[in-house]
Amino acid sequence: MSIYCRNLSTGMKEYSDSEIIECLRNRQSHVVRYLFDRYLPMIRLMIFRMGGSTEDAKDIFQDGLLILIEKIDDKDFVFTCKFKTYLYCVCENLWKSVIMKRKAAANYLSSASEAEAGKDINEFIDNKLYDEIFWGAFETLDDAGKKILKLYWQGVSPVQIAEQLGYTYGYVRKKKCKTQAELVDKIKKSPGYKQIKNSEIIVNSIVT
């Protein structure tokens, strides 16, 4: 596969690790935008799972990338693992240290209410929410649709999906859209999502 080929499934150009490193070394800003679009969802989900928010994820992503750029600039450093793996691990470490600091700050203030607030942060993300709604709906899709969507989310282009699964390109595109529509429909009809939407309407009416 061409290292710079256009990824039809995500609308992004895909960069190989060596391409990313070369562009970052030459301070080409387009690769930062690519990395932001490509890997922020991964960092955000990791941080969600550990009690953070989208804003936290953006900050951590920037710091993580900064560390990796420093390593790229250091000619003596050799990248022995995938860029994505490094980015994930660095961001995970940074986020853990943020959590530690926040906990330490909460302990320093040491009032019962602060401690309670700290606990709430840790409980902030209920991953079952995603699992119940998104995965629950996903599992009810037909096999062909599930396979196509899984590969699509993994960044595989429709052409390659067609090759891998033995379908035509046209079928893959149509099936992908049809399955996505089915998934959205099932999510919308799921009791968890309905409950959340109803509660949102109630909360909004109270707040506004």
Place this chain on the structure above:
Amino acid sequence: MGADQVHSKKLVQKIMIIKQLNGHTAKMPVKHVDKSPDDERLFNKDELALTEGVDSYMRGFFDIEDVLNDPQLKEAQAQAEMMAAAFEGRKENNIPGRSFIAEALSEVDNAHMPDESEVENISEITAGWVDEWQSRSSTEKPEKEIREFISGSIEPGISKPSERSPKPVRKANLRMVSAFLTLSAAAVAGIFLVIRGLSPADPDKLFASSYKPFNVISTTVRGDDQKPRTDYDSAIEKYKDGDYEGAASLFASISMRDTSLISSRFFLGLAETARGNYTGAVTQLSAIASRPGDYKKDALWYLGLAYLKLSDTKEASACFSSLAQSPGFYHGKAERILRRLR
């Protein structure tokens, strides 16, 4: 806290999660989202936002799965732990690269600016601004300053409108003269471009317009002041400082000691180019450019330039063709040189 309150609190948290998920993805630039004609036909605005939310979540999910199954994860974790710890110790410093990331991402934020059509009540909001402006007394208005700032920004050389001497101008004649001058300038520029396009450029001039010393980033890391500097560090510093003779000498001795050091040979080639020893540069750079590696493209570029300086346009074209065929930093630059060489 009662059970109902706990339940309500958790419910609000869940809403916040969904809002974050949908809210973020709603801001995603259209160009990064697969909105094929099929998608547009199938989904309304809310459904599209939900699809984007699911896509974002699922991509993150599979990326994490991929990372957690990476056989080199433990190695990366060990290195990352050290990197993060070192970073934490000097977080508040002005770390090089921070402004680069911030600027690159501010472009992302700008790309997230909503279309006018997406901003609700835009006309009411702007009408409010106009009312507010008009309701101020004339002494309150910083009108003159703002006008001067705007006109100064657009036409820096122009004098202030109020200071312009009112000259009687015959508008029709002025328009004709202006049109004639514009056409003449365009014709001259066109002829120049045609002549320039038809005749191959002088390799020497092409070299002069394309060559820039390689942008070297120091190998010295903050906090490393106490460490003894290696010959390589010193050579890099010499190259950075423009001492190409000194750099070439040091890189040559490093390369003599260990011929497998690609970076030293690469920089030796660059230093030779910079000091005008193009034959020496070709010797070093062609060895780097002929095999895959970190410096291959950079070496090809400087090798092509060295060939230009040696008036070997055939070899130079081969280098630039190779760069023009592959994407990356040199792609466009190589294409431009090739056009000029033809």
